[in-house]
Each structure stands twice: as C-alpha cells, then as structure tokens.
Amino acid sequence: MLRFVLRHLGLTLVAVWGALSAVFLVLHSSGDPAVMMAPVGADEDQIARLSHALGYDRPLAEQYVTFFGDVLRGDFPDSLTFQQSALHVVLERLPATVTLAVTALLIACVAAAAAGLWSGSREGGGARREWPMWLVFLAQSVPGFYIGVLLVWIFGVQLRWLPTSGSEGAGALLLPALTLACGVTPPLARVFRNSLRGELARPYTRTGIALGMSRARVLRHAAHGSMLPTITILGLEAGALLGGTVIVESVFSWPGVGQLVITALQNEDYPLVLADLTFLITAFVLVNLIVDLLYGLLDPRVRHTSARS
Amino acid sequence: MSPLNRRAPSRRAPSRRNFLGLGGGALLAGALAGCGLGTTTASSRARDSRVVVGLSAAVTTLDPMNTTSVGTDLSVLSSVYSSLVTRRPDLSIGPDAASSWERVEPTRWRFRLDERATFADGTPLDADVVVWNVERLLNADNALRMTSNFPLLSGAEKVDATTVDLVTSAPDADLLGALSFLYLLSPAWAEANNPATATMGSGPYEITRYSPGGIVELRARADHWRGAPAIRQVTYRITPSAAARVSGLLSGELDVVAGLDPQDLDRLRTARDLTVHQLDTTRMAFIKLNTLTGPMRDLRVRQAVNYAVDKRSITESLLKGTVEPSPGQLLTSDYAGYPEGLTGYPHDPDRARELLREAGYGDGERLHVELTVPTGQYVAGDLIVQAVAQQLSEVGIRADINSIPFTVYMQKYLVDQDMSDMQYITQAWPTLAAGGLYGLFVSDSPYAYWDDAEFTAAVTEARTTEDTARRDELYATAARRAREQAPVLFLFPQPGIHAAARNLNWRARPDDWVRPAEMSWKEDA
Numbered sequence: 001m002l003r004f005v006l007r008h009l010g011l012t013l014v015a016v017w018g019a020l021s022a023v024f025l026v027l028h029s030s031g032d033p034a035v036m037m038a039p040v041g042a043d044e045d046q047i048a049r050l051s052h053a054l055g056y057d058r059p060l061a062e063q064y065v066t067f068f069g070d071v072l073r074g075d076f077p078d079s080l081t082f083q084q085s086a087l088h089v090v091l092e093r094l095p096a097t098v099t100l101a102v103t104a105l106l107i108a109c110v111a112a113a114a115a116g117l118w119s120g121s122r123e124g125g126g127a128r129r130e131w132p133m134w135l136v137f138l139a140q141s142v143p144g145f146y147i148g149v150l151l152v153w154i155f156g157v158q159l160r161w162l163p164t165s166g167s168e169g170a171g172a173l174l175l176p177a178l179t180l181a182c183g184v185t186p187p188l189a190r191v192f193r194n195s196l197r198g199e200l201a202r203p204y205t206r207t208g209i210a211l212g213m214s215r216a217r218v219l220r221h222a223a224h225g226s227m228l229p230t231i232t233i234l235g236l237e238a239g240a241l242l243g244g245t246v247i248v249e250s251v252f253s254w255p256g257v258g259q260l261v262i263t264a265l266q267n268e269d270y271p272l273v274l275a276d277l278t279f280l281i282t283a284f285v286l287v288n289l290i291v292d293l294l295y296g297l298l299d300p301r302v303r304h305t306s307a308r309s
Numbered sequence: 310m311s312p313l314n315r316r317a318p319s320r321r322a323p324s325r326r327n328f329l330g331l332g333g334g335a336l337l338a339g340a341l342a343g344c345g346l347g348t349t350t351a352s353s354r355a356r357d358s359r360v361v362v363g364l365s366a367a368v369t370t371l372d373p374m375n376t377t378s379v380g381t382d383l384s385v386l387s388s389v390y391s392s393l394v395t396r397r398p399d400l401s402i403g404p405d406a407a408s409s410w411e412r413v414e415p416t417r418w419r420f421r422l423d424e425r426a427t428f429a430d431g432t433p434l435d436a437d438v439v440v441w442n443v444e445r446l447l448n449a450d451n452a453l454r455m456t457s458n459f460p461l462l463s464g465a466e467k468v469d470a471t472t473v474d475l476v477t478s479a480p481d482a483d484l485l486g487a488l489s490f491l492y493l494l495s496p497a498w499a500e501a502n503n504p505a506t507a508t509m510g511s512g513p514y515e516i517t518r519y520s521p522g523g524i525v526e527l528r529a530r531a532d533h534w535r536g537a538p539a540i541r542q543v544t545y546r547i548t549p550s551a552a553a554r555v556s557g558l559l560s561g562e563l564d565v566v567a568g569l570d571p572q573d574l575d576r577l578r579t580a581r582d583l584t585v586h587q588l589d590t591t592r593m594a595f596i597k598l599n600t601l602t603g604p605m606r607d608l609r610v611r612q613a614v615n616y617a618v619d620k621r622s623i624t625e626s627l628l629k630g631t632v633e634p635s636p637g638q639l640l641t642s643d644y645a646g647y648p649e650g651l652t653g654y655p656h657d658p659d660r661a662r663e664l665l666r667e668a669g670y671g672d673g674e675r676l677h678v679e680l681t682v683p684t685g686q687y688v689a690g691d692l693i694v695q696a697v698a699q700q701l702s703e704v705g706i707r708a709d710i711n712s713i714p715f716t717v718y719m720q721k722y723l724v725d726q727d728m729s730d731m732q733y734i735t736q737a738w739p740t741l742a743a744g745g746l747y748g749l750f751v752s753d754s755p756y757a758y759w760d761d762a763e764f765t766a767a768v769t770e771a772r773t774t775e776d777t778a779r780r781d782e783l784y785a786t787a788a789r790r791a792r793e794q795a796p797v798l799f800l801f802p803q804p805g806i807h808a809a810a811r812n813l814n815w816r817a818r819p820d821d822w823v824r825p826a827e828m829s830w831k832e833d834a
Binding site: 031032033035036037042043044046047049050053060079081082083084088089092093111114149152153156157160163164165166167217250251253254259260262263267 | 366367369370372375439452454457503505506520521522523524546547548550551552553556559560561562714715716717719720723724755791
C-alpha cells in the first residue's frame with residue numbers, strides 16, 4: 001500500500017511540474033508584462049527599466065530556472081498587480097473556492113444518487129421510471145453559464161430570494177453551487193444508474209432474493225457493487241468541476257481562485273497566474289490520486305496488482 | 310430483468326427513501342438559509358446610510374501612488390486619503406488639504422495647508438508631510454506608477470509649518486490637475502507599515518475590511534476634520550462580469566455601478582427604482598493610422614478613410630445614441646485647452662473615392678489595409694471595427710480585421726514599434742491636461758506614429774506657456790493641424806453609462822471617479 005501511495009505521489013509531482021512548465025512557457029512567450037504595467041505616456045526607456053526591474057529582460061531559460069527555484073523553496077514571486085506575495089493572495093481566495101466546490105460536489109452526489117436509485121432500481125413504464133434521467137439529461141444539455149444566468153434571473157432578479165453575487169452568507173452559496181452541480185450530476189447519475197441496473201441483473205442479486213434478503217439489503221449490495229465505475233467518474237468530474245469554477249465564479253462574482261485566474265490573466269500578472277494554476281493543477285491531480293487510492297480500497301484486485309508490479 | 314420489480318411497485322425501498330430524504334433535507338436547509346440570508350433592500354440601506362458599489366475590476370493595491378486606475382483603486386483610496394487639491398464633480402479644481410494656493414514665481418507654487426487637516430491617528434498634515442510625499446513620488450528607486458503624471462515637478466520646500474512650495478523645472482500649467490491625483494501618506498506610519506496592504510489617511514473614510522482583489526468596506530470617520538460625510542458605510546462588491554452588474558442593479562443589491570455596456574441600456578431604463586446616467590467620458594475613441602509607413606503615409610488616403618466612415622450611424626446603432634461623433638478632435642470637451650469651433654469629416658463616400666483615385670488607387674489597384682483591434686478591451690470595440698471595415702469596403706478599401714489579445718497589441722504598438730496600418734484605440738489623460746493627451750502625438754513619442762513639426766512645435770510651446778490666452782491659441786493651432794493632417798480616423802468619445810438607485814443623490818462624472826462622499830440618500834427614502 002505504501003509503495004502504491006508513494007508511486008502515485010511521485011507521478012503527481014511530475015504531472016504538476018509538467019503542467020506548470022507548459023503554462024510558464026506559453027505565458028512568457030506571449031509578451032512582456034512591463035508593457036501593460038507602465039502608465040500611459042511611458043516611453044521605451046521607462047518600459048525597459050520596469051522590464052529589467054522585474055527580470056523579464058533575462059533569457060527565458062534563466063527565468064525558468066529562477067522561477068522553479070523559488071517555487072521549490074516555497075517562495076512564490078510577488079504578484080505584479082497586488083504588490084504582495086502571489087501565494088498569499090491565492091491562499092486568501094482558496095477557502096471560497098473549496099467551500100463552493102465541496103458544496104457543489106455534495107449536491108451533485110445526493111442528486112445523482114437519488115436519480116440513479118430511482119431509475120436504476122425501478123422496472124417497467126418509461127416515463128415513471130426515467131423522469132429523473134430526463135431532468136438530468138436536460139441539465140447536461142444546457143451550458144453551465146446559461147443555467148447560472150437563468151438562476152440569477154429567477155431567484156435573484158424576479159423573486160429576490162437569493163443574492164445574485166458576492167459571498168456573504170449561505171444564501172449566496174446556493175446559486176453558484178447549484179449551477180456548478182448541474183454540470184457534474186448528469187454523468188454521475190447515468191453511470192450510477194447503469195451500473196446499478198447491471199448489478200441488479202447479476203446472479204448474486206437473484207441468489208440474495210432467493211435467500212429471502214430484504215429489498216433494502218439487496219439494493220445496498222448492488223449499490224456497493226456500482227461504486228467502482230461511479231467513483232471513477234466522480235474523480236474525472238471533480239477535475240472538470242475545478243475548471244467549472246472559473247466560469248461560475250465569474251458569473252456570480254464569487255471571490256475564489258477561479259475568478260482570480262481570470263483577473264490575473266487579464267492583467268498579465270504572470271506570477272499570480274502561475275501561483276493560481278499551481279493550486280488548480282495540484283487540486284486536480286490530488287483528486288485523481290484520491291480516486292486511485294479509493295479504487296485500491298474498494299477493489300482489492302487493483303491494490304494487489306500494483307503492489308506486485 | 311431486475312428481480313426487484315416482482316415486489317409491489319408501490320412499496321418504497323427504504324434505502325431510496327433515505328436518499329430522497331437526504332436530498333430533500335439538503336434542499337430545505339439551503340432554502341431556509343437562503344430566506345434567512347437573502348438580500349438587503351435599498352430602502353433598508355438608506356435607513357442605515359449605507360451604499361453598495363459594484364466595481365468592474367478588483368482593487369489591486371492600497372498604495373495611492375502606485376496605481377493609475379481611476380475607476381477602481383483611486384476611487385476607493387480618494388475616500389481614505391486627501392490630496393492638496395481635488396477635482397470637483399463639475400471638473401473644476403477645489404481645495405482639499407490645501408485651503409489656498411498661488412503661483413509665486415513661474416516655476417513655484419505656494420500652498421497653504423488647512424490647519425484642521427489631520428490623519429486618523431491624530432498627527433497633523435503639515436508641510437513636512439507634503440515634502441516627504443513629494444520626495445517619495447520623485448525618488449526613481451521607488452518606481453511608482455503615479456510619477457509619470459508629474460514630468461516637470463522637481464521638488465517641495467517647506468516655508469513654515471503649514472505652508473509649502475512646489476517647484477517645477479519649467480512653468481507647468483497642468484500641475485494642479487496632476488496634484489489632484491497625489492494622495493498624501495503619513496511619513497511615520499508609512500515607514501512602519503506597508504502602504505500597499507494597509508491604509509491610514511486624512512480622508513473622510515477608513516477601510517474596515519480589505520482582501521486583495523476581494524471585498525472592500527469603508528466606514529465614515531465621525532471625527533473627520535471636515536465633518537462626517539452623509540454616507541456612513543460603503544461596501545464595494547467586485548463584479549467583473551457585465552451581466553452580474555446588471556442583475557445586481559435590477560435585484561436591488563447594488564446601489565451604484567459605473568461603466569455599463571450600451572447593450573444593457575434598454576433593460577436598465579425600464580427598471581423603476583434605477584436612474585441611468587449617460588455622458589461622454591474623457592476617453593476618446595479613434596482609429597490610429599500609421600503615418601510613418603505603408604499606404605497611410607499619404608494624406609489623401611488618411612482623409613479618404615475619414616470621409617468614408619459614417620460615424621453617426623455607428624453611434625446611433627452600436628452605442629444607442631449615447632455619444633455624438635467627435636468634431637475632428639483628439640480631445641473631449643472636458644480637457645483644459647479644448648478648442649471650440651472645429652467640424653468633423655462629413656460622411657462623403659464620393660469624396661473618399663475621389664481622394665483614393667488621386668492617390669493612385671483606382672479601378673485596377675485596390676487599397677488593402679490591416680485593421681487591428683484588441684479583443685474585449687474597449688466598449689463594443691469588436692463591433693465598431695466591423696462596422697468601420699464594412700463602410701471602408703464600400704469605397705473600395707479592403708480592411709482585414711486582426712483581433713489580438715491586448716498584451717500582444719500593446720507589445721506591437723509600443724515596444725516593437727510595429728503598429729499595423731490602422732488600429733482601434735481609446736486614449737485619455739487622467740489629469741485632463743490637453744498637453745498630456747496631445748503629448749501622445751508629438752514626434753518623439755512612441756505612441757505617435759506621426760511626425761509632424763507644426764503640431765509638435767505648438768504642443769511643446771503650449772505645455773510651458775503661462776499666459777492662458779496664448780496657450781489656448783497654441784492648442785487651437787495643434788487641433789486644427791491634427792484635424793487637417795488626420796493622423797487618426799476620428800470617431801467619438803467612449804460612452805460612460807452609469808446607474809444608481811433612484812433615491813440616491815449622486816451625479817455621475819465624466820472622469821470616472823466614484824466617490825461616496827459625493828453621495829447621499831434622499832430624505833423620503
């Protein structure tokens with residue numbers, strides 16, 4: 001088990017480093033941020049001095065080595081716009097994004113479980129069995145930002161029940177979390193429903209019923225069997241959810257790292273973009289690591305195979 | 310075939326009920342939380358003398374000398390700090406920390422400080438404070454972004470405790486306008502604290518909450534030396550998306566929003582509890598022509614593109630009639646030194662075709678130019694450029710639109726000195742000095758792409774001319790020369806569209822400042 005974890009942690013580091021390098025190279029080949037920072041009317045000398053002070057006039061390779069040296073020491077360069085440690089700015093925004101993502105994931109899990117159980121365990125009539133899946137299908141076909149705008153229009157502008165933006169209080173959390181959950185629920189619900197139906201059709205279910213097991217117990221066993229594919233999808237979707245926060249946070253003015261990365265990109269604030277993405281990438285890779293570990297826990301076959309390899 | 314369906318379908322599976330119960334419970338909890346923590350209304354805020362302002366971009370720094378963003382950073386900081394003089398809503402210059410001032414020599418201004426002026430910690434705002442701040446501003450090692458607004462300022466000298474002289478290297482007609490941007494820090498405090506992340510000023514408000522790029526909250530100083538302002542509490546909400554600003558206004562969560570899109574005008578105008586303000590900003594939009602190289606070297610071609618474009622059809626359709634086409638000027642009428650009496654190029658496609666024929670672009674050879682626009686940077690920029698290209702094609706000019714990110718655009722424009730034949734741009738000079746904005750067109754400026762001796766001579770002389778009549782005459786000469794030589798395709802001022810709660814007294818300003826001290830709730834609110 002330890003080797004399994006260590007190997008995956010190693011791969012995680014490689015993945016983070018690779019992704020960050022790609023972002024670094026793309027950013028630094030797109031222009032010199034000193035041009036954006038200089039006030040209107042600044043001449044070439046002023047821009048050149050600013051560029052030199054920030055170190056953007058040095059060879060790319062040198063900047064790359066310096067940057068990763070700093071990051072390894074845990075010392076991110078200062079944000080150009082906020083004039084303070086980029087790491088500090090990101091850390092300050094992190095709780096907002098984590099709250100939003102976890103709430104959205106909880107909503108998605110509950111909704112997917114409910115829809116999957118309803119449709120997966122029921123036999124017979126089309127509409128009666130499948131209506132939750134139709135709802136889910138609808139949620140998937142509408143783009144997330146549109147759902148967001150629609151929710152704002154109904155609950156914020158027309159009914160005035162919930163705030164349209166900001167992060168004050170639990171009320172402000174509900175709309176962005178719902179919007180974000182709309183993107184994650186459908187694949188989860190469908191995979192869970194399909195594998196549940198698969199499990200219920202397997203011989204062990206029949207045996208259980210023949211032995212007089214209660215319906216609830218049979219369902220519990222079947223649901224447990226359906227967890228493996230569902231967890232896999234959950235891991236993938238949790239990654240997509242992180243990407244989704246960038247859009248949802250912008251629509252709802254939610255002050256998290258997703259909105260921050262947009263601001264940073266607009267301001268050509270390279271250190272901040274890199275610090276921000278370090279978190280998003282690490283979170284993405286960590287979620288996948290957790291899924292791999294869960295896989296190992298839920299399915300002994302995986303654990304044993306990788307331990308031998 | 311699931312074996313489960315052999316049971317009576319009406320009987321609910323307990324585990325499903327658990328799941329549904331859990332889901333319902335979560336929704337109920339959310340709904341309850343929502344009702345309990347819903348929105349406050351404008352009328353309840355009026356009772357508390359509180360306003361919520363929607364900002365289109367985050368406040369990035371609290372150091373007033375290290376930012377030039379008027380609509381966000383400086384608007385917030387102008388509530389916390391005071392400057393020697395301030396620009397009033399009618400754009401005239403009025404007193405702030407200085408109660409009076411005079412020019413004692415052509416290059417020496419004397420300021421008498423208001424004796425009541427004190428910082429929040431009780432230390433007086435005296436001559437030493439001003440001297441220290443000017444030294445901080447001018448010290449090149451500090452690399453402060455505000456410094457470039459003071460090209461002629463050379464130092465400050467204390468006369469007595471409440472009198473201070475500012476000295477310039479040449480007569481500076483624009484000094485007062487620039488000084489309205491110089492917010493004064495307390496020297497002792499600034500040496501012990503980081504002014505980028507904390508504040509302690511002599512203005513009417515103090516910051517009670519600040520997270521970088523996030524929320525900012527102000528509270529009025531009841532003991533302020535000028536008396537407490539009417540609005541007691543201010544919350545700034547960062548709403549970068551235009552849709553979020555509009556829905557925030559419509560739902561009554563935001564009381565004031567500056568910088569809205571013309572496309573949202575119709576929706577805002579129908580809202581009962583909102584007042585919509587629309588005015589010309591001090592930012593001029595035009596299409597810059599590269600007169601140094603390529604087809605735009607030819608004056609006839611530059612004039613032809615000016616005749617070819619129907620500016621009014623663009624302001625009427627794309628900008629919903631919020632602004633008027635410019636009368637062939639680089640300045641808007643709010644600039645000191647704006648000359649009256651010019652007229653713009655009329656829409657005359659026949660004249661444009663004639664000029665193009667004279668320049669050698671007849672039936673055989675078609676003029677082919679590149680028109681660059683930065684994506685998403687300017688109000689309706691992409692749409693305006695498409696309309697211009699369409700109208701140019703009607704007189705036989707093929708304009709290829711090149712949409713590029715703003716950073717790449719600025720890199721080409723300023724650093725590489727490789728501007729395309731035409732580029733859409735909007736320019737303003739925050740201190741509203743004609744010499745400042747015209748300075749972007751003089752021969753040796755990297756912004757100019759225009760080498761005109763007559764224009765450059767007039768502007769250079771005007772900038773250091775004390776006699777206002779003579780100065781205005783020089784600026785009028787420069788304006789006529791620019792109109793005739795057409796270094797740009799003249800368009801229109803960028804529209805400023807602002808909205809506020811109907812029962813809030815507030816006058817939107819053309820120069821982008823949004824100051825809570827200039828607001829109050831109406832009595833019957």
